[in-house]
Amino acid sequence: MGPGVLSTNSAAFHRQGDDLFCEDVDLAALVEQHGTPLYVYSRTAIQERYRELDWALSPVPHLIAYSVKANGNLGVLRALAEMGAGADIVSGGELHRALLAGIPAERIVFSGVGKTAPEMAAALDAGIHGFNVESEGELRLLSEIAHQRGVRAPVALRVNPDVQSPTPHAYTRTGHAATKFGIPMARALELYREAATLPGIHVRGVDVHIGSQILQPDPYLLALVQVLELVEQLAHEGIGLDYLDLGGGLGIAYTGEEGISASAFADAIIPHVESKGLQLVVEPGRYIVGAAGLLITRVLYIKEGGGKRFVITDAGMNDLLRPSHYEGYHRVELVGRRGRERVLADVVGPICETGDFLALDREIELPEPGDLLAIHTVGAYGFSMSSTYNQRPRPAEVLVEDDKAMLVRRRETIEDLVAGEVGL
Ligand SMILES: *Cc1c(COP(=O)(O)O)cnc(C)c1O
Numbered sequence: 001m002g003p004g005v006l007s008t009n010s011a012a013f014h015r016q017g018d019d020l021f022c023e024d025v026d027l028a029a030l031v032e033q034h035g036t037p038l039y040v041y042s043r044t045a046i047q048e049r050y051r052e053l054d055w056a057l058s059p060v061p062h063l064i065a066y067s068v069k070a071n072g073n074l075g076v077l078r079a080l081a082e083m084g085a086g087a088d089i090v091s092g093g094e095l096h097r098a099l100l101a102g103i104p105a106e107r108i109v110f111s112g113v114g115k116t117a118p119e120m121a122a123a124l125d126a127g128i129h130g131f132n133v134e135s136e137g138e139l140r141l142l143s144e145i146a147h148q149r150g151v152r153a154p155v156a157l158r159v160n161p162d163v164q165s166p167t168p169h170a171y172t173r174t175g176h177a178a179t180k181f182g183i184p185m186a187r188a189l190e191l192y193r194e195a196a197t198l199p200g201i202h203v204r205g206v207d208v209h210i211g212s213q214i215l216q217p218d219p220y221l222l223a224l225v226q227v228l229e230l231v232e233q234l235a236h237e238g239i240g241l242d243y244l245d246l247g248g249g250l251g252i253a254y255t256g257e258e259g260i261s262a263s264a265f266a267d268a269i270i271p272h273v274e275s276k277g278l279q280l281v282v283e284p285g286r287y288i289v290g291a292a293g294l295l296i297t298r299v300l301y302i303k304e305g306g307g308k309r310f311v312i313t314d315a316g317m318n319d320l321l322r323p324s325h326y327e328g329y330h331r332v333e334l335v336g337r338r339g340r341e342r343v344l345a346d347v348v349g350p351i352c353e354t355g356d357f358l359a360l361d362r363e364i365e366l367p368e369p370g371d372l373l374a375i376h377t378v379g380a381y382g383f384s385m386s387s388t389y390n391q392r393p394r395p396a397e398v399l400v401e402d403d404k405a406m407l408v409r410r411r412e413t414i415e416d417l418v419a420g421e422v423g424l
Pocket of ligand 1 (some may be wrong): 209
């Protein structure tokens with residue numbers, strides 16, 4: 001398949017007549033079976049996104065380490081494992097999930113500022129591709145643990161190139177100097193020298209992750225140039241690297257903006273790395289799954305007050321945190337019959353918090369109690385950030401492929417909510 005025939009616009013969600021479909025599955029019918037709130041993912045769309053990026057990076061040896069924290073459902077991970085994906089993990093729990101889903105250990109990279117000794121041990125025993133080390137303390141502990149086990153931990157240092165990534169919310173910026181992430185560029189050389197002398201460390205790569213929802217290639221390029229300078233300095237000192245991890249953060253379209261395309265990213269990056277003899281690792285999360293998921297919720301009540309109209313739904317911030325945590329924008333539409341009067345409304349959940357909303361001051365078609373709403377572009381950081389706050393069982397998740405809908409996580413029950421509590 002050549003780039004010319006590769007589809008870039010998946011029809012994951014579309015209308016057939018008045019009805020909203022995921023691939024060939026009628027969403028209203030799906031809700032009859034599984035209830036609300038319900039997360040629905042298009043397996044085909046997930047695989048298409050993976051394929052697009054894989055294709056764009058094909059001129060260089062590369063590893064797409066999907067960021068499990070974006071959406072760690074085993075069904076989603078299996079769909080990606082099938083494509084040959086690796087995983088970027090940030091905990092022992094994610095390691096367990098990735099392995100369980102059939103992602104080979106040698107395609108797993110371990111990121112995160114607070115890895116614990118047992119997590120390091122588990123990842124060493126599994127035989128992962130590499131650890132993205134974020135501090136001196138972590139480096140020394142990892143060396144000790146690996147040395148005790150008679151192995152060397154494959155390591156990349158996560159450097160902080162002090163790039164102000166233009167991501168829409170401060171909480172998703174990680175590349176500037178004043179975040180908790182990474183090792184300041186000025187300290188990197190020194191720490192690499194130490195790493196090269198540690199008995200339990202095998203220095204293999206360099207890593208950078210500048211933030212999330214990045215819509216232009218430029219910040220990547222700025223970071224890359226600095227990182228390549230470091231690679232060269234290291235080579236002069238006899239510290240040869242074999243991979244370069246550029247992190248995740250590829251942005252998608254939530255509203256009018258355009259997402260970054262795999263080819264724009266690749267065209268900017270590849271000319272700088274192809275002659276370097278380095279494997280290119282990327283850690284996309286949102287880019288792969290974001291647009292492939294939606295959340296269906298039922299309207300409970302319509303209420304007016306204080307000059308505002310509230311649409312109260314059975315999904316709240318415990319089910320989808322992005323609107324309140326990141327001021328995330330998600331398109332909202334009626335699942336069924338359309339053509340109603342358009343009104344301005346706040347779409348809010350049932351949680352006892354003013355911050356519990358899905359959309360504020362949004363122009364939508366006026367729903368009635370009982371109607372279903374689709375909240376779009378929630379495949380990433382949707383379910384994975386959900387909680388049981390207010391003692392609300394977490395939603396079910398369904399993975400759709402063609403006309404098949406597979407329940408990949410059953411709805412939690414009231415019993416699940418108290419199951420772990422002991423000593424009563
Ligand atoms: C969260 C994260 C990612 C994925 O970010 P996206 O914006 O979802 O692509 C990749 N790498 C690291 C280190 C992360 O923390």
